[in-house]
Amino acid sequence: MKITVAGPCLPMLLTALLLAACAPGPRVELRPASEVMSDTTYTLILHGCNFGNDPATVAFLRREDQPYTLTPYSPEFQYRLHSGLKADKALAQARDFVNCSPHFSHSSLRGILGPAGELIGYELRPSYQPLFFRWRDLLDISYSLRAERVVIYITPQLLDDDYDDHE
Numbered sequence: 001m002k003i004t005v006a007g008p009c010l011p012m013l014l015t016a017l018l019l020a021a022c023a024p025g026p027r028v029e030l031r032p033a034s035e036v037m038s039d040t041t042y043t044l045i046l047h048g049c050n051f052g053n054d055p056a057t058v059a060f061l062r063r064e065d066q067p068y069t070l071t072p073y074s075p076e077f078q079y080r081l082h083s084g085l086k087a088d089k090a091l092a093q094a095r096d097f098v099n100c101s102p103h104f105s106h107s108s109l110r111g112i113l114g115p116a117g118e119l120i121g122y123e124l125r126p127s128y129q130p131l132f133f134r135w136r137d138l139l140d141i142s143y144s145l146r147a148e149r150v151v152i153y154i155t156p157q158l159l160d161d162d163y164d165d166h167e
Contacts, residue, residue, distance in 0.1 A: 026115035028143035028150055033111040035091075036122055040065045042090040047072050047079040047154060049100040055138045055156035057101065059094035060112075061087075062121040067148045068114060070121060074154060091124075098126040105129050112143070112150070120150060 036042070041064045048057035056078070062070045064083065072079050082093070091109075098107050105127045112120045127137055140155040 026145050028115070028120070028145050029113045030110040030123065031113060033109045033122060036061060036087045036109070037063070037119065038087040040087070041083075042085050042087060042121070043070075043081060043083040044085055044090045044093055045070055045072065045079055045081055046094070046097045047074065047152075049097060050078070053101050053103065056154055057098055057126055058139055058141065058154060059097050059124040060121060060152065061090050061094060061124070063119060066114075066118065066120060068120045068150055069148065070112070070150050070152060072152045072154060094124045098124055101126065101128065103128045108137075115145065 042061040043064055045060040045062065047059070048054045056074075060070050060072075062068070082090075085093070095107060098104070107124050107126050110123045110125075112123055114120050123141065125137065125139055125141070138156050140157050142153045144151045144153065
């Protein structure tokens with residue numbers, strides 16, 4: 001049996017295949033949180049803070065009682081892992097860590113939710129004083145879920161005109 005695709009059908013078929021390949025899969029979502037669940041242990045992921053004003057500084061707390069892993073899409077020298085921490089110790093270390101910039105203002109805690117709404121962990125990101133940087137929140141963080149692995153993409157949002165004093 002031979003199947004032939006006529007001229008006008010070919011672009012439509014290719015478009016459909018492209019759209020199917022780009023369709024989003026299961027998603028990771030964030031929600032504001034005021035505290036961490038204290039009934040489990042955490043793996044603390046400390047990203048950045050390699051120099052005083054490192055804009056890629058952020059901390060993640062991964063619940064160790066669930067199957068998902070959190071992996072920054074960064075070279076290994078960019079982040080450090082500490083596992084087996086109780087909630088209060090993990091959160092205290094994360095708060096101290098994101099406060100490494102002299103321009104730190106405060107931090108924001110968000111829960112990281114899996115596709116069924118289950119809590120995977122937390123993101124703790126710093127905000128900065130607006131006198132030094134244009135924005136308080138310098139990070140664009142996105143999450144990609146692949147089976148039970150959550151890859152974290154961390155991109156500082158600094159533009160050349162953040163330091164533009166020649167106009």
